Amino acid sequence: MKHYSKEDILCWERFYRANFINCLSGFKSASLIGTTNLDGIPNLAIFSNIVHIGADPALIGFINRPIKAAPHTISNIESTEWYTINHIHISFIEKAHQTSARYPQNDSEFEKTGLTIQWKENSKAPFVAESKIKYLMKLVEIIPIKHNASFFIIGSVEDIYIEEEIVKEDGYLQIEKAGSITSLGIDAYYETNLLSRFAYAKP
Amino acid sequence: MKHYSKEDILCWERFYRANFINCLSGFKSASLIGTTNLDGIPNLAIFSNIVHIGADPALIGFINRPIKAAPHTISNIESTEWYTINHIHISFIEKAHQTSARYPQNDSEFEKTGLTIQWKENSKAPFVAESKIKYLMKLVEIIPIKHNASFFIIGSVEDIYIEEEIVKEDGYLQIEKAGSITSLGIDAYYETNLLSRFAYAKP
Numbered sequence: 001m002k003h004y005s006k007e008d009i010l011c012w013e014r015f016y017r018a019n020f021i022n023c024l025s026g027f028k029s030a031s032l033i034g035t036t037n038l039d040g041i042p043n044l045a046i047f048s049n050i051v052h053i054g055a056d057p058a059l060i061g062f063i064n065r066p067i068k069a070a071p072h073t074i075s076n077i078e079s080t081e082w083y084t085i086n087h088i089h090i091s092f093i094e095k096a097h098q099t100s101a102r103y104p105q106n107d108s109e110f111e112k113t114g115l116t117i118q119w120k121e122n123s124k125a126p127f128v129a130e131s132k133i134k135y136l137m138k139l140v141e142i143i144p145i146k147h148n149a150s151f152f153i154i155g156s157v158e159d160i161y162i163e164e165e166i167v168k169e170d171g172y173l174q175i176e177k178a179g180s181i182t183s184l185g186i187d188a189y190y191e192t193n194l195l196s197r198f199a200y201a202k203p
Numbered sequence: 204m205k206h207y208s209k210e211d212i213l214c215w216e217r218f219y220r221a222n223f224i225n226c227l228s229g230f231k232s233a234s235l236i237g238t239t240n241l242d243g244i245p246n247l248a249i250f251s252n253i254v255h256i257g258a259d260p261a262l263i264g265f266i267n268r269p270i271k272a273a274p275h276t277i278s279n280i281e282s283t284e285w286y287t288i289n290h291i292h293i294s295f296i297e298k299a300h301q302t303s304a305r306y307p308q309n310d311s312e313f314e315k316t317g318l319t320i321q322w323k324e325n326s327k328a329p330f331v332a333e334s335k336i337k338y339l340m341k342l343v344e345i346i347p348i349k350h351n352a353s354f355f356i357i358g359s360v361e362d363i364y365i366e367e368e369i370v371k372e373d374g375y376l377q378i379e380k381a382g383s384i385t386s387l388g389i390d391a392y393y394e395t396n397l398l399s400r401f402a403y404a405k406p
Contacts, residue, residue: 056217164204172223203305
């Protein structure tokens with residue numbers, strides 16, 4: 001096996017290191033986060049580092065890069081406290097990836113990428129109409145990560161919209177049947193095939 | 204589409220809710236975390252909520268459930284400051300899942316599950332010999348998540364061990380060629396197929 005030390009990592013060319021380290025942590029749950037600013041201008045951006053924190057209360061977190069690199073989503077969430085998370089399906093990965101372009105704040109990524117904005121009754125943030133699994137989030141806490149100026153944003157799950165045939169009797173979601181993708185690194189998207197579900201492990 | 208409100212989620216049966224909410228955030232990068240306590244007793248446990256925080260410095264984080272539910276890994280990391288993260292491949296998912304059983308602290312999950320312990324030169328935490336992509340981490344910070352008593356553990360990447368043919372010219376890692384899996388919910392494992400890598404998006 002090839003060994004790379006911390007010193008090797010530090011010496012790598014910037015894009016080589018970004019690809020390598022972004023891939024190292026494994027497959028990710030890339031999704032689209034929808035917000036608005038206080039003037040009602042919608043924003044849509046792809047985020048890939050989303051984690052389950054707990055089911056009761058239902059809490060989900062994600063990493064927002066430093067403000068300079070990714071300013072709009074975090075400032076909208078700080079202002080309005082509401083956001084949506086929308087699964088990305090195979091049928092629109094190219095449009096989803098395109099939301100990562102640096103559009104000016106007054107441009108809506110919905111218009112620029114051709115994804116369809118959707119407002120649910122009483123919802124304070126925009127959804128992606130094409131997404132078959134999506135949920136409304138309310139801000140709980142923004143934790144600054146001081147070591148690299150990024151943020152860990154924690155929210156509570158407030159409303160879920162999902163196609164009924166995806167939900168199994170025991171609550172398990174067959175998200176691959178909706179075409180939900182997984183991502184790797186900064187630019188790769190994968191489809192998945194179920195290998196196995198295992199029973200609760202006992203010693 | 205079916206709509207579930209926050210009140211619905213609160214009323215669900217506990218295991219139904221755990222399955223549903225754990226699946227909602229999407230595919231995850233399940234890996235095995237290797238540690239020892241101060242007496243040198245090794246521990247190996249599967250963790251699925253692992254996120255990339257940044258490439259320079261190379262920082263990776265993961266969610267540790269509340270102490271009562273998952274005490275050993277976090278206390279070992281607090282004591283020794285070192286841990287390994289090892290990709291799980293299709294060839295040993297059953298053994299990897301079995302590490303989630305509640306073994307007593309004096310039992311080594313390596314022995315109990317049949318995975319092979321591996322000590323690299325000067326490394327202060329044990330690796331999984333079967334894993335073709337693995338890295339040594341040093342603790343940077345443990346952030347308590349007060350809303351559900353879980354923890355966000357941040358570490359820096361110190362050493363990487365990887366089969367050379369997995370690394371592409373631009374630093375991208377073809378982890379699917381090593382058989383690395385992605386997980387969903389609390390008990391499901393998937394193989395993946397690359398759909399596409401996209402160019403850096405521009406407006």
